[in-house]
Amino acid sequence: MNAxxxxxxxxxxxxxxDAEGMTRLNAILAVDxxxxxxxxxxxxxxSALATQATGWRTEQTSPLPSxxxxxxxxxxxxxxxxxxxxxxxxxxxxxxxxxxATVENVAGFTELTPGSPLHGDRHxxxxxxxxxxxxxxxxxxxxxPAVFQFESAQRLHxxxxxxxxxxxxxxQGFTVITPSGTAVDLGTRFGVDVPATGDAEVHVFExxxxxxxxxxxxxxxxxxxxxxxxxxxxxxxxxxxxxxxSDEVHDLTAGLAAGQRARSDAALAQLRSDAALxxxxxxxxxxxxxxxxxxQGRWPGxxxxxxxxxxxxxxxxxxxxxxxxxxxxxxxxxxxxxxAPYQSLLHTDGWAASxxxxxxxxxxxxxxxxxxxxxxxxxxxxxxxxxxxxSRTPVLPEVGRWVHLAVVYDSAARTTRFFLNGxxxxxxxxxxxxxxxLGPAQIGNWNRTDRKLSGRVDELLxxxxxxxxxxxxxxxxxxxPYR
Amino acid sequence: MSPAExxxxxxxxxxxxxxxxxxxxxxxxxxPARADADDVMQEVSxxxxxxxxxxxxxxxxRAWAFGVAxxxxxxxxxxxxxxxxxxxxxVALQLAHEAEALEPALSRQRAALQRCMERVPxxxxxxxxxxxxxxxxxxxxxxxxxxxxxxxxxWLHRMRKTLLDCIHATLAREASP
Numbered sequence: 221m222n223a224x225x226x227x228x229x230x231x232x233x234x235x236x237x238d239a240e241g242m243t244r245l246n247a248i249l250a251v252d253x254x255x256x257x258x259x260x261x262x263x264x265x266x267s268a269l270a271t272q273a274t275g276w277r278t279e280q281t282s283p284l285p286s287x288x289x290x291x292x293x294x295x296x297x298x299x300x301x302x303x304x305x306x307x308x309x310x311x312x313x314x315x316x317x318x319x320x321a322t323v324e325n326v327a328g329f330t331e332l333t334p335g336s337p338l339h340g341d342r343h344x345x346x347x348x349x350x351x352x353x354x355x356x357x358x359x360x361x362x363x364x365p366a367v368f369q370f371e372s373a374q375r376l377h378x379x380x381x382x383x384x385x386x387x388x389x390x391x392q393g394f395t396v397i398t399p400s401g402t403a404v405d406l407g408t409r410f411g412v413d414v415p416a417t418g419d420a421e422v423h424v425f426e427x428x429x430x431x432x433x434x435x436x437x438x439x440x441x442x443x444x445x446x447x448x449x450x451x452x453x454x455x456x457x458x459x460x461x462x463x464x465x466s467d468e469v470h471d472l473t474a475g476l477a478a479g480q481r482a483r484s485d486a487a488l489a490q491l492r493s494d495a496a497l498x499x500x501x502x503x504x505x506x507x508x509x510x511x512x513x514x515x516q517g518r519w520p521g522x523x524x525x526x527x528x529x530x531x532x533x534x535x536x537x538x539x540x541x542x543x544x545x546x547x548x549x550x551x552x553x554x555x556x557x558x559x560a561p562y563q564s565l566l567h568t569d570g571w572a573a574s575x576x577x578x579x580x581x582x583x584x585x586x587x588x589x590x591x592x593x594x595x596x597x598x599x600x601x602x603x604x605x606x607x608x609x610x611s612r613t614p615v616l617p618e619v620g621r622w623v624h625l626a627v628v629y630d631s632a633a634r635t636t637r638f639f640l641n642g643x644x645x646x647x648x649x650x651x652x653x654x655x656x657x658l659g660p661a662q663i664g665n666w667n668r669t670d671r672k673l674s675g676r677v678d679e680l681l682x683x684x685x686x687x688x689x690x691x692x693x694x695x696x697x698x699x700x701p702y703r
Numbered sequence: 704m705s706p707a708e709x710x711x712x713x714x715x716x717x718x719x720x721x722x723x724x725x726x727x728x729x730x731x732x733x734x735p736a737r738a739d740a741d742d743v744m745q746e747v748s749x750x751x752x753x754x755x756x757x758x759x760x761x762x763x764x765r766a767w768a769f770g771v772a773x774x775x776x777x778x779x780x781x782x783x784x785x786x787x788x789x790x791x792x793x794v795a796l797q798l799a800h801e802a803e804a805l806e807p808a809l810s811r812q813r814a815a816l817q818r819c820m821e822r823v824p825x826x827x828x829x830x831x832x833x834x835x836x837x838x839x840x841x842x843x844x845x846x847x848x849x850x851x852x853x854x855x856x857x858w859l860h861r862m863r864k865t866l867l868d869c870i871h872a873t874l875a876r877e878a879s880p
Contacts, residue, residue, distance in 0.1 A: 232788075234856045235736060242788040249794045256798055260732050260805060261812065265867055267731035267740070268813035271724060272820060273835030322720055324713065334709070335716065357721040374817065390724065390810065393817045 224248065225255050229262055274372070320370040321360070325351040327472040328520020329364065342369040345381070347521025351469040356391035358405075360384070361464050364516055365416070371397075378420075382515075384411045384463035387427075401433035401448030410440075411463035415513055419449045425460045459528070459556040459674060461620030468621065474703035481519050487698035488679075496685035498539045498658065503678065510534040512664065517678035518552055518622050518701035524678035525664065532672060533564075533665030538682060539658035547656040548683040549581050549591070550626035550639075550692070552699060555619050556674040561585040563673040565625065566680070567666035568659055577654035579661075581627065582671060587614035589645075591627045591636050593656060599634070599649040609648030611638035622678070624696045630686045631655045637689075642696025644689050658682070715755050718764040719748065725810060726768045729802055733776045733795045735788065741837075743779050747772045766803065773799040812870050819869035823862075831862055 228245040231237035237245065248255050319337030326332050328348030338352065345364045352360040355373035362368060366381020376383075377397045387394045387405045394405045396412045398420035403412055408427020414420045422431045423445040431438050436452035446453040464472075475481075491500055503514075503523050510525075512532045517524035525534050551565060563583040571578065576595035584590040589611040597607070604610045615623055618641070626639040631653040638645040663680065664673040679699065687695070726747065731740040750771050758767055776799070780789050790798070802809075820828055834844045834855075845855035 230856075230860045232735060233860075236856075237788055239788060246791040246794050250791065250797070253801075256794075256801060257805065260798060260801070260809065261867060262863065263732040264728050264809045264812060265816065265863055265870070266737065267728035268816045269831070269835045269863075269866075270731075270737050270837075271727070271813070272816065273832045274837060322716055324717070334713065353717060353720050355720060356724065388721070390721070390814065392814055 222255075222258075225258060229259055233262070233266060272372075319355065320373040321352045321354040323350065324353050324359075324466065325469045325473050327469055327476050338370055340370055342367065347516070349464055349469050349472055349516075349520070351466040354391060354394070356394070357388045358391035358394045359386045359466050361466050361469055363464050364520065378412055378414050380414045380416065382411070382413045382463060384425075384465055385409065386465070398448065400450065401431060401453075404430040404432065406430065411460065413462070419447050421445060421447050421456065423458050423460060423463070425458075425463075457557070457674075461554075462526075462556040462675065463620075465620075468702075471702040475701045476520070478703045480699075480701060480703070483698045484519070484701075487695060491681065491683075494683065494685075496683050498544070498682040498684050499536070499680070500682075501536075501663075501680040508534050508536070510662070510664075515676060517676070518699070522678070524554075524676040526676045527664035527673045530672060531665070534663040534677075535660075536663065537660050539684075541659070543577060543655035543657055544684045545631045545655045546684065546686040547579070547629045548626065548681070548685065548687040548692075549579075549629075550624065550681040550683075550687075550695060552622055552624055552678040553673075554622050554676040554678070555583065555615065558583070558587050558616060558619060558674075560672065560674065562666075562671040563675075564662065564664055564666050564671040565589075565673065565677070566661055566663055566682075567671060568657070568661040569667070575657060577631075577657040579656050579658060580666070583615060583625075583673075584608075584610060586610065587616045588612060589615070589625055589627060589638050589640075591629060591638075593629070593654055595652065595654050596650050597652040599651045602649060604648060609636035609638075609650070610646075611640065612646040613640050615640065622701055624699065626687075626692050626695070628686045628692070629656055633686075639689075639692045639696075641700075642693040644692075711755065714760070715752060719751065719768075722765045722768055723748075724813065725765055725806060726772050728809065728813060729769055729799070729806075730772050730776055732802070733790060733798060734779065735790075737835075739779070739783075743772070743775055746779075747775050750775065765806070769799070769802060811874055812867075815870045815873045816866060818873060819866050822869065823866075827862065831859070834859060 225248055228237065228241050231241055232245060249259060319339055321338040323332045323334055323336040325334055326348065329345050329350055332350065345366045347364045350362045354360065361384045363382040367379040368381060369377045371377060374393055375395045375397065379399060383396060385394060385405065386409045387407060389407055392405065392407045396403045398412060398414050400419040403410065403422045406428040408429055409425040410429045411423040411425065412420060422429060422440060424440045424442055426442050429440045431440055431446055431448055431453055433448040433453055434450055438446065438453050440446060443458055445456050445458040447456055488500065488502065491497060503525055510533045512525040512527050512534055514523050515526040516522065549566060562585065565581040567580050568578045571594060578594045580592040582590050590608050592608045598604060624641050628637045634650040634653040636648040663677055665671060727740065727744055730743045730747065734740050734743060751768055776795060777792060780792060780795055783789060830848050833839060834841065841855065842852055845852045848855055850858060
């Protein structure tokens with residue numbers, strides 16, 4: 221019976237079965253559950269092979285295939301012909317079954333719109349963030365500057381850029397190919413970063429990924445990360461929050477649509493003419509001494525320094541020899557991880573008794589903000605555990621999102637007021653309060669080896685006056701990239 | 704499109720994209736040729752979108768889509784069965800009925816194919832995928848392979864058998880502790 225079934229289904233598949241054979245095949249399938257199962261498996265394999273083949277290129281050496289012609293057949297009923305334009309667009313998308321992925325959401329990249337199918341074309345995305353779902357259901361976010369190209373729904377070439385992937389069981393085996401190695405998913409969430417210079421990194425947020433470099437093959441589990449180099453893999457710390465996930469793309473898109481970027485620009489322009497302005501760093505003109513990566517800021521195509529390696533820092537010299545009785549510091553920050561005890565937002569060089577009032581601003585080991593001024597002391601009975609002015613609300617829930625941090629210091633009033641995302645958080649009271657002193661300083665580090673910030677800083681404001689609460693609130697609202 | 708339509712459209716796209724492969728395979732198991740499956744799938748996807756309003760969010764989209772696909776396949780079999788050799792309606796109904804319970808296993812088999820394909824030597828793999836290209840003419844692919852058409856069908860049959868054996872072995876290995 222089995223041999224008979226095999227032969228008959230072979231002819232059925234080849235289209236060479238005759239009427240008598242078809243009768244026999246039907247007869248076997250009608251009565252034999254096991255035969256139906258075997259038959260279903262063979263046909264199922266045929267379908268899976270067809271799916272694989274759609275993502276296959278005919279010549280390994282030729283460029284990946286460009287978008288094939290849409291196969292279109294008119295619907296058979298008049299009702300369908302009367303369908304709305306939106307429906308036809310959708311139908312076109314569906315009928316073109318050879319797409320590899322579909323755009324779900326896009327912020328700041330006009331070449332693609334939600335619903336656009338992606339084929340084997342090479343995409344250069346100079347700015348913006350893109351959320352996709354592959355034909356197999358893997359959800360991908362790609363952040364600019366990026367160059368990428370699908371080879372199939374299961375194979376994506378990332379030549380440059382930053383990608384996060386959430387891969388359901390149906391898409392197990394989803395593979396990201398980078399210039400320095402390949403990441404094969406085994407059912408998981410992971411990120412791949414191909415920086416402008418240097419080797420690609422693989423970060424596993426959850427599950428398991430196989431990282432293939434030319435001479436190294438390694439299984440990575442939850443929390444593991446490597447740099448893939450031609451010499452092999454080098455382990456590194458995981459930066460799961462450095463990767464944008466699809467829900468964030470939604471909020472960024474909404475923020476852009478609501479005109480946030482223009483509001484932000486207007487607010488910055490106003491600040492630039494503020495008489496008390498000491499510095500407003502938007503990092504757009506590039507440069508800046510130090511060692512850091514330049515990546516995308518809050519807006520598509522904008523720039524922000526990213527601090528990744530141990531010694532990364534940005535050096536600056538602010539405010540000279542002056543003393544500042546009042547000082548406002550504010551920054552948009554995206555923290556990647558919080559395990560280091562101190563992460564520098566702005567540290568003046570050194571910490572010497574001869575320099576009272578020098579400023580150290582950081583996220584501390586309680587994940588709250590701290591503004592320490594050399595020589596200052598807190599008022600008796602203050603609750604702060606380390607005897608420095610600290611905010612109350614941890615920034616922890618904001619890891620992996622842009623967050624607005626601000627602090628207002630007033631040496632005459634002897635107060636330090638903290639703000640998180642525009643909201644007043646807490647006030648510390650001082651017994652001794654020196655006027656603030658700036659001068660040579662580092663963003664993202666202190667003395668180049670300590671207190672490295674893990675993440676990006678976009679827009680740093682240093683103002684020689686005390687901003688009132690309402691103005692801080694307005695600053696946050698104008699600069700908020702989300703909606 | 705209005706925001707509500709965009710919302711609905713997005714929801715549909717996500718569900719459809721996630722389940723398309725399963726529905727396509729469901730259809731494929733009931734009709735004789737891949738081109739037939741493509742034709743039926745066009746109809747199925749259009750009906751799914753048209754009736755998406757009556758789909759209750761939170762319930763099983765795949766089961767609902769299988770129901771729609773079964774209806775469309777049966778209509779197609781009745782229509783084409785007059786001049787084509789196709790499965791009996793009773794057999795198709797049984798296969799469709801059993802598909803729901805069988806789908807988890809069949810879905811694992813489809814996923815395992817990729818791993819098995821990686822073990823097929825490059826030359827044979829590209830020949831196989833060439834034969835499965837949407838617009839492929841089997842005569843052309845047979846010619847490339849240096850076989851007669853009949854010989855090439857035999858070879859395809861053997862390849863599928865080898866792959867199915869590999870898939871079974873792979874899944875059995877993964878199932879053991």
